[in-house]
Every structure is written in C-alpha cells, then in structure tokens.
Amino acid sequence: MRGMRVLVATGDAALAAALRDAARDAGYEADAAMDAHELRDALHGGDVGLAVLDDAMALDPAAIEAVRRLRGRGMRVLALRSYRDRAGGNGTAGSGTAGDGATDDAGADANAPECDDVLTMPCSDAEFLARLGAAERGGAERSGLIIRGDLRIDTHRRQAFYGNTDVPLALSPREYEALEVLAQANGRFMDFDEIVRAVQADGFFDQREIMGHALYSLEKKLRRAGFMLTQRGDRYRIW
Secondary structure, eight states, X not given: OOSOEEEEEOSOHHXXXXXXXXXXXXXXXXXXXXXXXXXXXXXXXXXXXXXXXOHHHHTOHHHHHHHHHHHTTTOEEEEEEEOTTSSOOOOOGGGTSOOOOOOOOTTHHHHSOOOXXXXXXXXXXXXXXXXXXXXXXXXXXXXXXXXXXXEEEETTTTEEEETTOOSOOOOOHHHHHHHHHHHHTTTOOEEXXXXXXXXXXXXXXXXXXXXXXXXXXXXXXXXXXXXXXXXXXXXXXXX
C-alpha cells in the first residue's frame, strides 16, 4: 500500500468508481465522494493526501471550504477538466479512458479552490496514475515531470516512459533531447530547424544531419511503444 490517501470527488458515479479503482489497483488507499456532504466527511480525518475534484464539486461552497482548510495542512488538489473536443468523450478508467465527469462553468476558476495540477478528461489510466505519482512526489512541476497522454518524461533523470511501465524507453541523448523539446511545446508544431536550435545552439549546420537521424529513430521507437509523433512536412509535434 502506498503512503498517500486519494479521495476522488465527483457526482459522476461511473467516473468516481473508475478512478477510485484505478488508484486502488496501483496500491493507493482510495475512496470516492459523490457530493459535498460525503466530501466533508471524508476530509474530516485530515489524512487525505490528494483530493481529485471535478468542476461541479469544486464549485460547491461547502466543498470549497473543506478543501481550502486541508490545503493549508499540505493536502494537494488535482482538478478534472472536460475537453469536449477530444474524440470519445465517454469511457471508464478500467478500459483505458476515464469518462467525461467534469462540467464546464465560466466561474470555476474564480470560485474554486486553488489546484496543484489539472487533468483533462477523458484520460487513460496511465495518465491518471502518473498525476497521482507526481502529487505523491510533491507535484508535477517540482518533480520535473512532463505528461502527454500516456507518455511521461522525467526531466530530472532525463528518461521517458510510456504506459504503466516504469522501464524507461531506450533513447539516445539526442533522441531524448528532441522528445523533451517537443513535449515542452505543449502541442505546438515545431519545424525542423527550430528543434535543431533548441537541442544544439552551437554547430547548427553540423547538427542538422545528426538531428534528422535522431528524429527518424525517435519516431520509430515511439511508434513501437504505441505513441505517435505527428509529422507534417518538416514540422513535428507531440499531442
């Protein structure tokens, strides 16, 4: 059993059960709260390390008060946000995607308690568990973790992981550097020369051929692992 207790708070029963069970299967002590009353009761003991809240729960005044009180004692908050333009829209964490349990609200940012991380729904089990791991280590930013779908990049250790495995992808230094640069672009297309400059400021022309080979081999390795590197002409992106 891992040390951090996780509380999933959402009015979507299927989503709450899916995320709770995914956390339990990964070794976390996890519970679910379906409304603000259950959330307050679950937080009463003060031993929750991470609260996972959807938009509706985060807007409930009673829930906000309870969450803010425990944030002052070190509890972290992972906010669930819906992205309705993504394909699918519904599913379960147990099948690899979690359902769209969040609701859009224009006043969510103004009223909701501060969060430490935001997870766009639907998501995969691997992405959800990666956020739990980041929270357990003190937050994605402090841990140097970049997450793009099922792809996790540990910038401190300079390693990349895909899916639920803790075995890093076998990347050369140039392949890793290109991957990190693309991941930090947050879904924006980068042209080839921009990648070369970001990875190697000196010896630009000497590095073009080397980086061309690195991007080619990186794309093959990611595809074998199950992750697609998008290429349009001489532009690349990770999404």
